Amino acid sequence: MEGSHRAFGVRAIQGGGAVSLLQIDNLSKRFGGVVAVDDCSLAVAPGSITGLIGPNGSGKTTVFNLVTGFIRKDTGSVSFNSKSIDGLGPDRIYGLGIGRTFQLARIFPRLTAVENMLVPVRRKGLRALFSRADWGHEKARAMEMLEFLEISHVANSLGGALSYGQRKLLELGAVMMAEPQLVLLDEPAGGVNPALLERIGDRIRRLNDRGITFLLVEHNMSFVMNLCSEVVVLYRGRPIATGAPEAVRKDPTVLDAYLGA
Amino acid sequence: MRLLRQANNLKVSGIVVLFAIALALPAISPDPATTNIAVFTMMYIGLATAWNIMGGYTGYISLGHAGFFGFGSYTLGLLLAHLGIKAGYTPFLFVPLAGLATAVLALAIGWFALRTRAATFVIVTIAFMFMLQLLAENLVGLTGGGGGLSFPVPPWGGDYFNTPYYYAMLALATLGLAISWRIRRSKFGLGLLAIRDDEDKALAVGVPTRAFKLTAFVVSATLVGMIGGVYGYYVTYIYPQFVVDPLIGISMVLMVFLGGLGTISGPVLGALILEPAQLWLAYNFGASRLYLVMYAAVFLGVILLLPRGIVPSLVELVERWRARTGPSASAPSKAVAP
Known part of the structure; x- marks a missing residue:
């Protein structure tokens, strides 16, 4: 996609006729008198790392909550892999292949790190559901992921005993356990020290190399600019610019939204 | 590793x-x-274990389980009366039917009650319990109302009188423990614990929280209903305030809190301590309600001194001691359910 442009139309972001993995059309949500998301349309291309940025209160997290089924939209539609996911609950949506993390790393504090990893693993059938939680191959996969994130040394520690950075990594790892196609990350760099920030960025990139698509909300601009192949700027609940990071960064509308008006 | 196996062998032989x-x-x-x-203690082991499957694993505190207890009691009594079952061992065979009826009721109640969380859920369960009590009192044609309901009186007597009931309670407590143990280590149980820790997060990683909670609720209530059935047959005469008794509902909760919420052995330990103590107090100080004072004291003590209950506190103590003295001083601690 070349440069940036105002994106009010439905297909504004769908460049080159590529089929998008996630397609959001005319989504709206108001809380009382506040319009959190306002006729918002955007698309996430498969294989991309798309950044969703915008000033505080621009509706980024609300978009996440709408896509993942945590809150009900007023109007609009969301489709994933060209299939509508409207009206589905969060657990179903996760089952279809959309994972998410939360703004302030949410993990299960009274479960161990490994158990945290095993909760999202999907099993088919009642028998499987009522047999042991720690099947060897599932546990092996969990350990592998913990090693990949370099937190396997805390595998048997309770989630509540982990540092904030470890929790962030654990949450990211746990979401990956059901092999989602798309992962929504809500501020993956928030409250994290620079060294860890680098590790998180690197792991996201490597997971992306394995074919996982990311849509991330982030305030750390250098993190976004380094990582994302495409950026969508949200302002007052609707996209005002989309495109490559460098282009969006220089867009006067974006500067206006952040600095003035 | 060998130490672990030894500890495991010790546990198995202990059981x-x-x-x-x-x-x-x-x-x-x-x-x-x-x-x-022994009958009452075994009964409370079963009740506390059953309650823990919902309250301990999912963190949803029901103070209305006495409703299921009374419902099971009434269901068995009415079944026996209408089918003309004579006293003897046959009534015990109808206990699973009382459980089945309780399961259906729990499904209906859970369907609505589980739309709420936390304090609201607690209040809704209390409300349902009192609704059941009122219904038992007012549906005179069905239940006999305040006049109560009589069970057939068993033909055996003497020293043997309590024995069949004791074994029935033992069987139900064992069933409850087996189910609780199976759930605790299962994938389903892990989902319940995830709900306890953070329900929205559990939903976000694909746990079908509603179905899971409802299943735990129904399993828990079914066991309680069956135990209520045996209880009715044991005391041979029941009336609404006697079986849909809030104190029964609170007792099982208190036992779980004392022993350790969400553990397998905690509810057993809590029942083993509290129920004999209560009966001892009642025996020595007459049928006064002195035991209520004791319950209040125990509850305060638990909340202030052992907020997680006896078993988790002991486990933690042992692990801290092991970490200080054992060779694997750096081994990370793991909270296990003994």
Whole structure:
């Protein structure tokens, strides 16, 4: 996609006729008198790392909550892999292949790190559901992921005993356990020290190399600019610019939204 | 590793010994005063274990389980009356039917109650319990209302009188423990614990929280309903305030809190401590409600001193000691359910 442009139309972001993995059309949500998301349309291309940025209160997290089924939209539609996911609950949506993390790393504090990893693993059938939680191959996969994130040394520690950075990594790892196609990350760099920030960025990139698509909300601009192949700027609940990071960064509308008006 | 296996062997043999003692109890100490205490203690082991499957694993505190207890009691009594079942061992065969009816009721109640969380859920369960009590009182044609409901009086007597009930309670408690154990280590149980820790997060990683909660609720209520059925047959006469008794509902909760919420052995330990203590108080100080004062004191003590209950606190103590003295001083601690 070349440069940036105002994106009010439905297909504004769908460049080159590529089929998008996630397609959001005319989504709206108001809380009382506040319009959190306002006729918002955007698309996430498969294989991309798309950044969703915008000033505080621009509706980024609300978009996440709408896509993942945590809150009900007023109007609009969301489709994933060209299939509508409207009206589905969060657990179903996760089952279809959309994972998410939360703004302030949410993990299960009274479960161990490994158990945290095993909760999202999907099993088919009642028998499987009522047999042991720690099947060897599932546990092996969990350990592998913990090693990949370099937190396997805390595998048997309770989630509540982990540092904030470890929790962030654990949450990211746990979401990956059901092999989602798309992962929504809500501020993956928030409250994290620079060294860890680098590790998180690197792991996201490597997971992306394995074919996982990311849509991330982030305030750390250098993190976004380094990582994302495409950026969508949200302002007052609707996209005002989309495109490559460098282009969006220089867009006067974006500067206006952040600095003035 | 060897230490771990030794500890495991110790645990298994401990369970076998305890179970053998429980089996032999009526033979060891056949006098009715003791077996009466044994029946009630075993009953509360079952009730606390059943309650824990919902309250302990998912963190949803129901104070209305006495409703299921009374419902099971009434269901068995009415079944026996309408089918003309004579006293003897046959009534015990109808206990699973009482459980089934309770399961249906729990499904309906859970369907609505589980739309709420936390304090609201607690209040909704209390409300349902009192609704059931009122219904039992007012549907005179069905239940006999305040006049109560009589069960057939068993033909056996003497020292043997309590024994069949004791074994029925033992069987239900064992069933409850087996289910609780199976759930605790299952994938389903892990989902319940995830709900306890952070329900929205569990939903976000694909746990079908509603179905899971409802299943745990129904399993828990079914066990309680069956135990209520046996209880009705044991006391042979019931009335609404007697079986849909808030104190029964609170007792099982208190036992779980004392022993350790969400553990398998905690509810057993809590029942083993509290129920004999209560009966002892009632025996020595008359049928006064002094035990209520004790319950209040125990509850305060638990909240202030052992907020997680006896078993988790002990486990933590042992692990801290092991970490300080053992060779694997750096081994990360793991909270296990003993």
